[in-house]
Amino acid sequence: MEHSEYLNPGSEPALGNAAEDVIIYPPKYRKPEEKRTNVWLKSATSLLLYLVLGYYIFKSFNMLLLITAIVVFHELGHFFAMKTFRYKDLGIFFIPLLGAYVSGSKREVSQRESAIILLAGPVPGMIIGFLVYYLYHRDPSLEFGGISLYTISISLIFLNLINLLPVYPLDGGQLLNRVFLDESGLISRFFVLLSIALMTWFALFGLGTPIYPLLLFPAMMLFRLFGDNKLNAVEKKIEEEGFNLDLSYNELPDEDYWKIRNILVTDYGPLKDLEPAPPFEFSPKEDKVMAIIESLLHRKLIQDLSWTGKTIVLLAWLFFLASPWLLQMDLEFFRRFGF
Structure with a gap:
């Protein structure tokens, strides 16, 4: 009965008794359990920062709470x-x-599930906005928290309507990219670049005066696009070396983890300050190494929407995009933004 021992990170490779030395690779890196529980702490911290900076902009605590509630409700969808x-x-x-x-992760991503997930954010908020708008017309004097029902309804509808626009990474843009385009193809890349250009134009000229914080989105997207290009070159080399990337992280063999890690350390700029293995040592950047390797493993997009299904999704999307006009709402607020 054969027996082998795994090396602990930090140890040297074991030598086999055969003519050639045999390296027995230690287990790949896994996030410590306590780091997983920090997600909600980070969420709470980001919410607190959001509220503090938001108050600096809105100068009205009631209005800030309204916007925050709409955003939270949207994201909960x-x-x-x-x-x-x-x-x-x-x-x-x-x-x-x-x-x-x-944020979340899943190995197999379905077009049908993606459509539901992306519409689950803006659609419920818009429906509630329409109901509140109806209540406002029944009694224009009604308020909630010192804010008129008209303001609440228009805020609900407008903020969620913005998210339905076919601009990446808004929900509408992601829907278009994932359901109707090949999200990893050339057309998709052009669509993302066009979205970056549109958001840049809107931040600088869309409202008549530059809103420089809005440039953060296109800047982040452009930075990510350049990073993806560099990573694509490394991915090509990894595939040329014969590694199977059609796996989940759990399925990835320990040996492949360390060998792919060595390629990243050698060829991928952000990790070039790490030492290749052996010795098999986890670095303080190992969370980042793991995240990059996970991103290299091919996610499966299940094409489970027929043309009939895509047509239904498209009609639902277009209906909610056009709903304020179809319902003949008072669009004075919308016209301020060029709608």
Whole structure:
């Protein structure tokens, strides 16, 4: 009966008794359990920062709470939809002055599930906005928390309507990219670049006066795009070396982890300050190494929407985009923003 021992990180490779030395690779890196529980602490911290900087902008605590409540309700729609479809490592994170997003991971991503998740954020908020707008017309004097129902309804509708626009990374843009485009193809890349250009134009000229904080979104997207290009070159080299990237992180062999890690350390700029293995030592950047390797492993996009299904999604999307006009709402507020 053969027996082998795994090396602890930091030890030298074991030598086999055969003619050639045999390296027995230690287990790949896994996040410590306590780091997973920090997700909600980070969410709370980002929310606090969001509120502090938001108050600096709005100067009205009631209005700040309204906007924050709308954002939270929107993100909870995404969150519970993702939870229903068994996404892992879920968390809600707030970006001061810009909004929030839900993070989560899943090996196999379905077009149908993606459409539901992306629409689960803006659609419920818009429906509630329409109901509040109806109540306002029944009694224009009604208020909630010192804010008129008209302001509440328009805020609900407008903020969620913005998210339905076909601009990446808004919900509408992600819907278009994932359901109707090949999200890893050339057309998708052009669409992302076009979205960056549109957001840059809007931040500088869309409201008549530059809103410089809005430039953060296109800047982050451009930075990520350049990073993806560098990573794509490394991914190509890894595949040329014969590694199978059609795996989940749990399925990735320990040996492949350390060998892919060595390629990253050698060829990927942000990790070039790390030492290649052996010795098999986890660095303080190992969380980042793990995240990069996870991003290299091919996610499976299940094409489970027929043309009929895509047509239904498209019609629902267009309906909610056009709903304020279809319902003949008072659009004076919208016209201030060029709608």
